[in-house]
Amino acid sequence: MIDPELLTHWLQASARGDRRAFQSLYRATSPHLFSLLLRMLKRRELAEEALQDCFVRIWQKADSYAPDRGTPLAWLMTIARYRALDLIRRKRPEVSLENDEGETLEVADDVNDNGPQGPLEASMTSQSLAELDRCLETLQDLQRQSVLLAYYEGYTHEELAEQLDKPLGTVKSWVRRGLQRLRECLEA
Amino acid sequence: MNYSNPQLQNLLAAEYVLGLLTPRARRRFESLRDAQPALRQEQIYWEARLAALGLRLAQTSPPEAVWIRIERCITGETPAKYVRASLLDRIGFWQFVAMTAALAAITMGVLLRQVPDAGAMDYVAIVQANQGDGLWMITADMTRRQLRCKFMGGNYPILDNQDLELWLLVKGEAAPISLGVLPKQGEMMMELKPALVAKFSRAAGLAVSLEPAGGSSTGAPSGPVLFTAPPPVKT
Numbered sequence: 001m002i003d004p005e006l007l008t009h010w011l012q013a014s015a016r017g018d019r020r021a022f023q024s025l026y027r028a029t030s031p032h033l034f035s036l037l038l039r040m041l042k043r044r045e046l047a048e049e050a051l052q053d054c055f056v057r058i059w060q061k062a063d064s065y066a067p068d069r070g071t072p073l074a075w076l077m078t079i080a081r082y083r084a085l086d087l088i089r090r091k092r093p094e095v096s097l098e099n100d101e102g103e104t105l106e107v108a109d110d111v112n113d114n115g116p117q118g119p120l121e122a123s124m125t126s127q128s129l130a131e132l133d134r135c136l137e138t139l140q141d142l143q144r145q146s147v148l149l150a151y152y153e154g155y156t157h158e159e160l161a162e163q164l165d166k167p168l169g170t171v172k173s174w175v176r177r178g179l180q181r182l183r184e185c186l187e188a
Numbered sequence: 189m190n191y192s193n194p195q196l197q198n199l200l201a202a203e204y205v206l207g208l209l210t211p212r213a214r215r216r217f218e219s220l221r222d223a224q225p226a227l228r229q230e231q232i233y234w235e236a237r238l239a240a241l242g243l244r245l246a247q248t249s250p251p252e253a254v255w256i257r258i259e260r261c262i263t264g265e266t267p268a269k270y271v272r273a274s275l276l277d278r279i280g281f282w283q284f285v286a287m288t289a290a291l292a293a294i295t296m297g298v299l300l301r302q303v304p305d306a307g308a309m310d311y312v313a314i315v316q317a318n319q320g321d322g323l324w325m326i327t328a329d330m331t332r333r334q335l336r337c338k339f340m341g342g343n344y345p346i347l348d349n350q351d352l353e354l355w356l357l358v359k360g361e362a363a364p365i366s367l368g369v370l371p372k373q374g375e376m377m378m379e380l381k382p383a384l385v386a387k388f389s390r391a392a393g394l395a396v397s398l399e400p401a402g403g404s405s406t407g408a409p410s411g412p413v414l415f416t417a418p419p420p421v422k423t
Binding site for chain 2: 090129152156
């Protein structure tokens with residue numbers, strides 16, 4: 001049902017104050033944003049609040065979306081992720097990293113365990129998803145894990161080093177090599 | 189890090205997007221990026237690519253309360269300006285023409301919006317009966333003289349030997365002009381004859397009629413008008 005063109009249409013109508021179009025946009029995309037916020041923020045009430053912040057912001061800045069920003073859905077996901085990163089950074093000092101320990105090495109398995117996919121992915125992202133998956137596979141395990149931990153947990157270099165129990169310099173350089181390789185594979 | 193090395197700068201963009209950087213390194217990247225469009229492109233590249241990681245998570249519907257709160261926050265800003273058209277099911281086409289004023293009546297949610305960035309000479313309309321029903325996006329490229337009807341999804345219960353035909357109503361002209369049969373899947377492109385191009389600026393509305401397969405053979409709607417839409421909007 002939904003393709004990027006329709007999402008773009010809704011975004012542009014939202015920018016002109018069309019609340020009905022905005023509601024359609026929300027219905028179609030919020031389950032994606034909410035999943036990411038839940039995954040990153042862990043707590044439901046935090047994720048709900050963040051989702052609300054995101055969509056109020058999307059309403060206000062819908063006119064800043066342009067097709068050269070990528071697909072509308074990717075743009076919306078980026079807004080959600082940066083919001084989650086903000087919240088994570090704000091509360092980080094209070095969070096004991098040990099609390100997350102049991103979870104960290106499961107990330108790769110966790111995300112491969114795809115749930116039912118809606119028409120949204122099927123129509124617009126299955127290709128880019130498959131491509132990213134394929135390229136992630138070309139990374140060494142620790143490189144891939146670092147990228148995934150950074151994406152889903154919002155870890156900084158320092159936190160990655162602590163989590164993986166490796167020297168900071170080592171972590172930085174293997175992440176960089178991993179990203180370099182990922183870039184080359186995506187461009188190939 | 190040697191920040192003047194383009195390759196390293198690109199990797200810095202990836203690290204920035206992932207959130208790996210310390211606050212200080214983040215700010216340094218931001219000032220570099222603000223000065224270099226290429227670096228901004230690199231940031232967008234990674235944002236768009238890595239979004240796939242978020243999209244592979246199983247979807248979770250948020251509770252309705254979240255939408256209610258969002259709606260409360262945005263109410264009082266710009267009012268909604270969408271247009272609804274009336275359901276003119278099972279009435280004759282000519283009655284419909286006479287009843288153009290009833291377009292504002294509400295039964296069928298026909299949404300029509302401008303797409304400002306779609307090109308200077310284009311028209312656009314979205315044609316849909318009720319929410320969840322078949323939805324088509326109609327765009328007219330006046331420069332290339334092309335009409336495109338794209339099926340966006342939804343259900344529309346018609347028989348195999350039937351088609352939906354799209355009509356343009358023109359101010360000052362009694363007869364509707366066929367814009368062709370709506371595709372059941374995918375999209376359909378049609379060349380716009382020069383005479384038709386001129387008529388878009390005088391359009392009074394769009395209508396969809398139920399026709400035998402292939403469309404009306406008479407050049408005028410032969411079946412009932414199922415739904416209508418306001419005229420395509422110039423972008």
